[in-house]
Amino acid sequence: xxxxxFNMVVLILVxxxxxxxxxxxEPLIQYTSQDVFNGINFFIGLFILISFxxxxxxxxxxxxxxxxxxxxxxxxPNRVGPFGVLQGFADLIKLITKEDLIPTLANRNIFSLAPIxxxxxxxxMFAVIPILPxxxxxxxxxxxxxxxxxxxxxxxxxxxxxxxxNSKYSxxxxxxxxxxxxxxxxxxxxxxxxxxxxxxxxxxxxxxEAQEIPFILVQPVAFLIILFSxxxxxxxxxxxxxxxxxxxxxxxxxxxxxxxFALIYGTEYLAAFGWSLVIAILFFGHLGPGIGGFLMLMAxxxxxxxxxxxxxxxxxxxxxxxxLAIAWKIMFPLATINIIITAGEILFVQSIFNIxxxxxxxxxxxxIITIINIILFAGLLVILSFxxxxxxxxxxxxxxxxxxxxxx
Amino acid sequence: MAETAKYWGxxxxxxxxxxxxxxxxxxxxxxxxxxxxxxxxxxxxxxxxAPYESGMTPVGxxxxxxxxxxxxxxxxxLIFDVEVLFIFPWAARFLHLxxxxxxxxxxxxxxxxxxxxxxxxxxxxxxx
Numbered sequence: 001x002x003x004x005x006f007n008m009v010v011l012i013l014v015x016x017x018x019x020x021x022x023x024x025x026e027p028l029i030q031y032t033s034q035d036v037f038n039g040i041n042f043f044i045g046l047f048i049l050i051s052f053x054x055x056x057x058x059x060x061x062x063x064x065x066x067x068x069x070x071x072x073x074x075x076x077p078n079r080v081g082p083f084g085v086l087q088g089f090a091d092l093i094k095l096i097t098k099e100d101l102i103p104t105l106a107n108r109n110i111f112s113l114a115p116i117x118x119x120x121x122x123x124x125m126f127a128v129i130p131i132l133p134x135x136x137x138x139x140x141x142x143x144x145x146x147x148x149x150x151x152x153x154x155x156x157x158x159x160x161x162x163x164x165x166n167s168k169y170s171x172x173x174x175x176x177x178x179x180x181x182x183x184x185x186x187x188x189x190x191x192x193x194x195x196x197x198x199x200x201x202x203x204x205x206x207x208x209e210a211q212e213i214p215f216i217l218v219q220p221v222a223f224l225i226i227l228f229s230x231x232x233x234x235x236x237x238x239x240x241x242x243x244x245x246x247x248x249x250x251x252x253x254x255x256x257x258x259x260x261f262a263l264i265y266g267t268e269y270l271a272a273f274g275w276s277l278v279i280a281i282l283f284f285g286h287l288g289p290g291i292g293g294f295l296m297l298m299a300x301x302x303x304x305x306x307x308x309x310x311x312x313x314x315x316x317x318x319x320x321x322x323x324l325a326i327a328w329k330i331m332f333p334l335a336t337i338n339i340i341i342t343a344g345e346i347l348f349v350q351s352i353f354n355i356x357x358x359x360x361x362x363x364x365x366x367x368i369i370t371i372i373n374i375i376l377f378a379g380l381l382v383i384l385s386f387x388x389x390x391x392x393x394x395x396x397x398x399x400x401x402x403x404x405x406x407x408x
Numbered sequence: 409m410a411e412t413a414k415y416w417g418x419x420x421x422x423x424x425x426x427x428x429x430x431x432x433x434x435x436x437x438x439x440x441x442x443x444x445x446x447x448x449x450x451x452x453x454x455x456x457x458a459p460y461e462s463g464m465t466p467v468g469x470x471x472x473x474x475x476x477x478x479x480x481x482x483x484x485x486l487i488f489d490v491e492v493l494f495i496f497p498w499a500a501r502f503l504h505l506x507x508x509x510x511x512x513x514x515x516x517x518x519x520x521x522x523x524x525x526x527x528x529x530x531x532x533x534x535x536x
Contacts, residue, residue: 042417042420043420046420046421046424050424050428054428096435096436096439097436097439097444099440100436100437100440101456102457103457103458103459104458105457105458105459105470106459112433115429115433116426116429116430116433119425119428119429120422120425120426120429121425123421123424123425123428124421124422124425126421127417127418127421136417137417137418137420137421138414138415138417138418138421139414140414140415140418145496146418165459166459166470166471167459167460167461167466167470168459168461168470169460169461170459170470171470171471171472171474172474175474175475175478176478178478179481179482182481182482182485183481183485185485185489186485186488186489186492189489189492189496190492190495193492193495193496193499196496196499196500197499200500200501200502200503200504201500202500249460254460255459255460258436259433260433262432263429263432263433320535321534321535324481324533325533325535328484328528328533329528329533332488333521333524336517336521336524337521339495339517340517343510343513344510346502346503347506347507347510350503350506357504357505357506358504359503360503361503
């Protein structure tokens with residue numbers, strides 16, 4: 001709990017900057033093309049957003065090291081600045097002033113382009129996310145679809161990095177990474193579809209406002225599927241075979257050093273922040289107005305981020321065949337059946353409460369869907385515990401078992 | 409009009425998203441010009457520029473063959489991602505469409521699920 005609070009406090013450190021600039025502007029501006037070309041407001045907003053994101057990225061590298069250190073009964077970085085909070089900035093300066101080594105056998109152009117290819121989609125993702133309510137770069141009607149489409153470009157960068165390095169570790173890391181990213185995208189998007197079904201919109205703000213009951217209660221299965229799929233998309237620990245330190249050094253970024261490594265490393269944290277924001281918006285209820293809403297959103301985001309860091313401190317890594325089995329044999333059928341069930345429930349509720357087609361579901365219909373879904377979720381847990389978890393999916397290569405008398 | 413106007417924001421965000429990593433790399437180059445960071449000398453020193461293979465001399469080329477199952481999973485992804493694209497517009501308008509849309513979508517989803525079970529039975533999802 002202490003750690004959670006600590007995480008939130010660090011994230012919220014940057015609020016005063018935003019407060020100073022946007023305190024007098026209620027309601028916050030919605031940008032149109034005229035604002036883009038006439039007003040300097042848009043570019044100030046863009047600049048603040050980008051600096052905020054880079055600041056958060058740098059801080060998160062520190063926060064994760066500190067939290068995981070506490071979980072492993074270590075102290076973690078505590079030298080640079082008070083409690084070591086400036087560690088991230090020290091690392092950044094160190095990495096930028098380091099030698100930028102390009103292997104002689106590498107494809108130089110693609111090698112240099114890959115970090116940009118990895119980072120740009122993740123930054124672009126933040127264009128539609130309402131970090132401050134009303135303050136979005138582009139409040140698109142297809143918000144969540146845009147997020148999914150843009151972030152899937154990241155696997156291109158991963159493969160470019162791995163292939164252009166011309167190193168075996170990099171290639172294996174890239175191939176594993178792409179297989180994993182691609183496999184987890186299907187259950188992720190299918191589960192997002194269930195949320196879209198319930199809210200009737202693709203716009204992130206409208207999805208948040210449709211939550212009379214937070215969708216984490218309405219759709220616990222979709223929440224878990226999205227949580228683990230995102231963990232796989234971010235190469236977080238239970239699914240981090242593509243940069244498994246003990247097998248393939250650092251995976252696709254083995255050959256990277258200096259600034260380019262800093263970009264790839266920072267992007268992981270930036271993506272973690274972005275996806276946590278998306279999950280918080282999709283599942284944790286209304287956005288709320290003004291600065292209070294921003295603080296609440298950051299608090300919700302910190303909870304998800306803390307979950308990801310907690311995974312890192314707790315779980316061992318799973319094998320490639322197990323990873324793909326989880327994606328295709330558990331999550332994909334579960335997500336598809338979840339869509340069918342949810343659509344059926346919506347029809348059922350619409351006919352009971354006489355809701356006209358096109359109207360949003362109110363509090364009581366959502367409550368009924370919640371009750372049904374929680375009962376189904378409990379049933380699912382019971383069934384899964386009866387089939388003994390992953391044991392039946394474990395059909396990997398046979399392990400060497402020593403032939404000792406009395407054991408076999 | 410109002411909806412298309414929003415995409416100017418996306419365009420400028422895209423420019424910013426391209427400029428941020430590029431400028432960082434450029435900054436690093438400036439540092440090497442003014443001798444804050446060492447210049448790359450991988451051309452001079454053979455072992456510095458060699459691909460990392462745990463400290464050993466690299467064996468053969470890195471363009472090695474990899475397991476064909478990765479390719480298989482990429483194909484599976486293509487099929488099912490197209491399915492997902494088909495579901496998205498249906499899901500966004502479902503509150504308006506009602507019972508007919510459900511009946512129209514159900515056979516499609518069943519078809520996909522049956523195809524998926526067939527793949528499972530044919531051991532396309534196994535890793536042996």
